[in-house]
Amino acid sequence: MPKITINGQELEFKAGQTVIEVARQNGISVPHFCWHPALSVSGNCRMCLVEIEKMPKLAIACSTLASDGMVVHVDSEKAVSARNAVMEFLLINHPLDCPVCDQAGECKLQDYAYRYSSGESRFEEEKQHNKKRVELGPFVMFDAERCISCSRCIRFCDEIAGDKELTFTKRGDRVTISTYPGEELDNPYSLNTTDICPVGALTSRDFRFKARVWDMSKTNSICTGCARGCNDEIWVKNNIVLRLTPRFNKEVNSYWMCDEGRLNTFKFINNQRVDGPHIRRNGQIVKTGYDEAVAFTVSQLKAYNPGEIAFLGSAFASCEDNYMLAKLAKGTLHVKNIDFARHLIPGSADGILICDDKAPNSLGAELSGVKPAPEGLNFEGILEGINSGKIKVLYCLEDDIAAMSPEYENTLSKLDFLVVHATNHNATTVLADVIFPAAAFAEKNGTMVNFQGRLQRLKPAVATIDMDRSLEGMEMSRLDKFGTDFDKWAKKNRVDARASWKMLQTVGSLMGLKMKHQISEEVFADMASCIEAFHGLDYDVIGESGIKIKVNNTAKATK
Amino acid sequence: MELLIQAGIALAKILIVITVMLLTVSYLVYFERKISAWIQNRRGPNRVGWYGALQPFADVFKLLLKEDIVPSNANKFIHSLAPFITLFVSFATYAVIPFGPDIKLFGRTIQLALADVNIGVLYVLALTSLGVYGLTFAGWSSGSKYSLLGGIRSSAQMISYEVSMGFSIAGVILLSESLRPMAIVESQYGFMWNALIQPIGFITIVVSAFAETNRLPFDLPEAEPELVGGYHTEYSSMKFAGFFLAEYANMIIASAMIVTLYLGGWQFPYIDKFGLSMGLTAGIQVLSFLLKMALVLFFFIWVRWSIPRFRYDQLMNLGWKVMFPLSLLNLIWVAALIMIFNI
Amino acid sequence: MPEKKREKDLTIAEKLYIPEIVKGLGLTLKSMFRPKFTMEYPEVKFIPPASYRGRPVLVQEESGTERCVACGLCSRVCPSLAIEVQASETSLEKERYPVKFEINMLRCIFCGFCEEVCPEEAIVMSKDYELVFRDRSEAIYGKDKLMVPIRQVEDRIEFLRNFK
Numbered sequence A: 001m002p003k004i005t006i007n008g009q010e011l012e013f014k015a016g017q018t019v020i021e022v023a024r025q026n027g028i029s030v031p032h033f034c035w036h037p038a039l040s041v042s043g044n045c046r047m048c049l050v051e052i053e054k055m056p057k058l059a060i061a062c063s064t065l066a067s068d069g070m071v072v073h074v075d076s077e078k079a080v081s082a083r084n085a086v087m088e089f090l091l092i093n094h095p096l097d098c099p100v101c102d103q104a105g106e107c108k109l110q111d112y113a114y115r116y117s118s119g120e121s122r123f124e125e126e127k128q129h130n131k132k133r134v135e136l137g138p139f140v141m142f143d144a145e146r147c148i149s150c151s152r153c154i155r156f157c158d159e160i161a162g163d164k165e166l167t168f169t170k171r172g173d174r175v176t177i178s179t180y181p182g183e184e185l186d187n188p189y190s191l192n193t194t195d196i197c198p199v200g201a202l203t204s205r206d207f208r209f210k211a212r213v214w215d216m217s218k219t220n221s222i223c224t225g226c227a228r229g230c231n232d233e234i235w236v237k238n239n240i241v242l243r244l245t246p247r248f249n250k251e252v253n254s255y256w257m258c259d260e261g262r263l264n265t266f267k268f269i270n271n272q273r274v275d276g277p278h279i280r281r282n283g284q285i286v287k288t289g290y291d292e293a294v295a296f297t298v299s300q301l302k303a304y305n306p307g308e309i310a311f312l313g314s315a316f317a318s319c320e321d322n323y324m325l326a327k328l329a330k331g332t333l334h335v336k337n338i339d340f341a342r343h344l345i346p347g348s349a350d351g352i353l354i355c356d357d358k359a360p361n362s363l364g365a366e367l368s369g370v371k372p373a374p375e376g377l378n379f380e381g382i383l384e385g386i387n388s389g390k391i392k393v394l395y396c397l398e399d400d401i402a403a404m405s406p407e408y409e410n411t412l413s414k415l416d417f418l419v420v421h422a423t424n425h426n427a428t429t430v431l432a433d434v435i436f437p438a439a440a441f442a443e444k445n446g447t448m449v450n451f452q453g454r455l456q457r458l459k460p461a462v463a464t465i466d467m468d469r470s471l472e473g474m475e476m477s478r479l480d481k482f483g484t485d486f487d488k489w490a491k492k493n494r495v496d497a498r499a500s501w502k503m504l505q506t507v508g509s510l511m512g513l514k515m516k517h518q519i520s521e522e523v524f525a526d527m528a529s530c531i532e533a534f535h536g537l538d539y540d541v542i543g544e545s546g547i548k549i550k551v552n553n554t555a556k557a558t559k
Numbered sequence B: 001m002e003l004l005i006q007a008g009i010a011l012a013k014i015l016i017v018i019t020v021m022l023l024t025v026s027y028l029v030y031f032e033r034k035i036s037a038w039i040q041n042r043r044g045p046n047r048v049g050w051y052g053a054l055q056p057f058a059d060v061f062k063l064l065l066k067e068d069i070v071p072s073n074a075n076k077f078i079h080s081l082a083p084f085i086t087l088f089v090s091f092a093t094y095a096v097i098p099f100g101p102d103i104k105l106f107g108r109t110i111q112l113a114l115a116d117v118n119i120g121v122l123y124v125l126a127l128t129s130l131g132v133y134g135l136t137f138a139g140w141s142s143g144s145k146y147s148l149l150g151g152i153r154s155s156a157q158m159i160s161y162e163v164s165m166g167f168s169i170a171g172v173i174l175l176s177e178s179l180r181p182m183a184i185v186e187s188q189y190g191f192m193w194n195a196l197i198q199p200i201g202f203i204t205i206v207v208s209a210f211a212e213t214n215r216l217p218f219d220l221p222e223a224e225p226e227l228v229g230g231y232h233t234e235y236s237s238m239k240f241a242g243f244f245l246a247e248y249a250n251m252i253i254a255s256a257m258i259v260t261l262y263l264g265g266w267q268f269p270y271i272d273k274f275g276l277s278m279g280l281t282a283g284i285q286v287l288s289f290l291l292k293m294a295l296v297l298f299f300f301i302w303v304r305w306s307i308p309r310f311r312y313d314q315l316m317n318l319g320w321k322v323m324f325p326l327s328l329l330n331l332i333w334v335a336a337l338i339m340i341f342n343i
Numbered sequence C: 001m002p003e004k005k006r007e008k009d010l011t012i013a014e015k016l017y018i019p020e021i022v023k024g025l026g027l028t029l030k031s032m033f034r035p036k037f038t039m040e041y042p043e044v045k046f047i048p049p050a051s052y053r054g055r056p057v058l059v060q061e062e063s064g065t066e067r068c069v070a071c072g073l074c075s076r077v078c079p080s081l082a083i084e085v086q087a088s089e090t091s092l093e094k095e096r097y098p099v100k101f102e103i104n105m106l107r108c109i110f111c112g113f114c115e116e117v118c119p120e121e122a123i124v125m126s127k128d129y130e131l132v133f134r135d136r137s138e139a140i141y142g143k144d145k146l147m148v149p150i151r152q153v154e155d156r157i158e159f160l161r162n163f164k
């Protein structure tokens, strides 16, 4: 193996690697703006200048190939003064905008100005002024004054999104980003540009000005927008989800996520929630207590024989929830009619991230035991059974079946008794006789299996009424840590909901289900012991980036 | 009949003394606050009534309305008993203090003292040492370390200073050849005040009196910065008020004792030579007694707001190594005087 | 233990204590007759100098808008987490403004950090020290109570310019 010396450390590398890659691999940081590990090298910001022995001038680490015997100094006097000069240049026309800039707190320029700049400017002339609010596309806002012309956004559109939309125009200190004539920055991945933009030039119009980054907690989780299950971070302030950002996972989503997942998979958590259990009384849906709702459900379930009952799991619920449903249906009530609805939109996959399967956990639901028992009815069979009057009772987990088609809605209205676990009021809950409030994916621990057969973790980022952030080990923002019961921000915005497996366990325990799990980790341990695909796994083994499991051939994955 | 009248007179005297005592105590608190304010260039209470004159009543109402809290690990009985012991002892002591000469009213001779006991001084000494039980009980029964420390300190302090107090009083008794307060007062005719004859004894008794009443600079049993409130930390409402009253009642007794023993009691120098009527003379004498007491009380308060608290070891050093020898010296001095002048 | 070195040894007179005590008593007696400092509050009000740190207020420009750009720095620096700012977009040149700006006066400790950190001179410490509330929610001052016309805080701003 060839060897290179960086900052006195002798390091091995593979031929073809650049100096910055070798350094990064070994935990040596070389400041940079335009270089991005997933994009091509552009080399225009000059921030990564390093001193290389036997080279006449300083070289940029991002485009210099490492070679055997090379000796590199990242922090030599020359390199430091070069960085200082680059910072001074970049800041010449950069506005004093940090107080109004959304990037503040996660801005490379700001950080580097502290770390590598002398804090002085010799530039006394008027700064270059430029447009400050340019709508580049439906989701992205551009501030031309803050742009440092690193070209990351251009390269992203060209290389990752595969849609040439952006380019530089003009020259010198007037250079700026613009869309091609007649184009908009509207590719399905456009918001990734706001993540990779090292400054506050590109910002998300959705998140703009909503919160400061230092006031939010961020929790590692996964996106539930489709079967890819992109790894992401959930940003929460005052117990409200404000944004999702992608989290690097080489196997799943690299550094990216799509706009659809980023914008539309969390908003339902923040409003129109089912708050507390509801039952139908005299034709009206009314709020009630848990005990009453459970007792009502149990008495109804007992009144019918297993052949008249059907259970529907959900590809939106976690494996734990589905597992508990299957245990209740098959193990306790001996109901054979159990399946879940698929949410496929064939042809919508784009070969980048987006999948045809719009539900995050189809594979997981099936693996957890939600599939018809021999001679049991599958999803279509169950609906037919309802139409024909054979099935009279339906127990439905976290899925809006009625919204899938008017025909289904009509079918469900024929039921004698419909129990629904739901996060929000929707078309199905309108028909329900009992509604159990379900904790959303960001309110509970759990697991999901993506289309690749990768088991990944959900973690609670938002607290429900009976959760305590510190006791649950949830991520906490500054405000969460020091809030008291008297602070509005500490106790407000909480819904009365519970993870579905907990409710199912309660219902089951009154009908002979012998399970007494306190936390979802125990449920998973239970699953690991009796489901082959999960053998030997636990939450720690799954870790932050998930683990590939062996999927047997009956469970088929749809991309 | 005679017995009834005697009893009536005694009752009237008791009532008058008790009322005056309670009023004085509450106004003493008021003056304490006023004087401390003046010393600190403040105004002091001035909101309730004329110049704050009704402040004591406001204070009493406040204390009455407070919740009476007894700590859960306190000895309930003793905890409740302690303030009453303290209060009883201080009021009972007053029985033997003469506040004027005998007067003639409706053809009877009435003594201006509740009881002219012939061992009055001993009685006072005995009762004041009983008072320490109140504080010790309070400290012990509260079930709090601060209270306990306060209680222990108070007993140690009282015992130490009682010695020098006793010896300073012995000097007075040597001179007057009586334990009867009335006789002691009468023996200080003119300017023959004991304070002038035996100044060292006067100093020791004043210092001991400060220590006995737990007043600054010797308020170690309740030293707020160290012990929160000392023995009364765990008291509230009227029980607390009991201790509070007792402290001021003790001050009054201490000053009355000092006046009686060392400052000529109710004597006004040579008043019998002025040729005033009997009634007027008695009136002036009672007034002079009260005035002297007021001055001593003012001194008590004045000292409190001028001198900082002693350290505990300093207090003990002072008691045993300075005050005790000094009071002995005083005794020798008096004995020498008697030998030389043959009085 | 080594002998403790004293500044100066006490003289005999000082060791006797009594003269010193008398001196002290003389001092307190004298001060009893000095003029009083007490300011009788509800009738006479203390008007603080510009250096005084009363409750923090938001500066309201002549145009009626607040100066604040909702940067959230005051909220970040506040050691007692008293400030809550919610930014939003405005068509004004400053781009952002606070839709919600709340200071919990029960939390505020009047340290003035918010004023010191503000990049816009938008939050300053006023001279108002009269803060009375009957319940916790009343103690949360919203923009309506916080905004104060710039005229009223001019001397504080002047003071900050000179001494900050």
Ligand code: SF4
Pocket (backbone or CB within 6 Å): A094, A095, A096, A097, A098, A099, A101, A102, A103, A104, A105, A107, A108, A109, A110, A146, A198, A199, A200, A201
């Ligand atoms: S881009 Fe960074 S440095 Fe520039 S104004 Fe925004 S936060 Fe400040």
Ligand code: SF4
Pocket (backbone or CB within 6 Å): A146, A147, A148, A149, A150, A151, A152, A153, A154, A177, A193, A196, A197, A198, A199, A201, A202
């Ligand atoms: S907008 Fe951002 S990503 Fe694009 S070139 Fe400018 S600084 Fe780079």
Ligand code: SF4
Pocket (backbone or CB within 6 Å): A099, C067, C068, C069, C070, C071, C072, C073, C074, C075, C085, C114, C117, C118, C119, C120, C121, C122, C123
């Ligand atoms: S620091 Fe100033 S500008 Fe920023 S939010 Fe606070 S008051 Fe507004």
Ligand code: SF4
Pocket (backbone or CB within 6 Å): C056, C074, C077, C078, C079, C080, C081, C082, C083, C103, C107, C108, C109, C110, C111, C112, C113, C114, C115
């Ligand atoms: S004065 Fe201090 S405590 Fe009060 S709001 Fe400002 S920063 Fe917070």
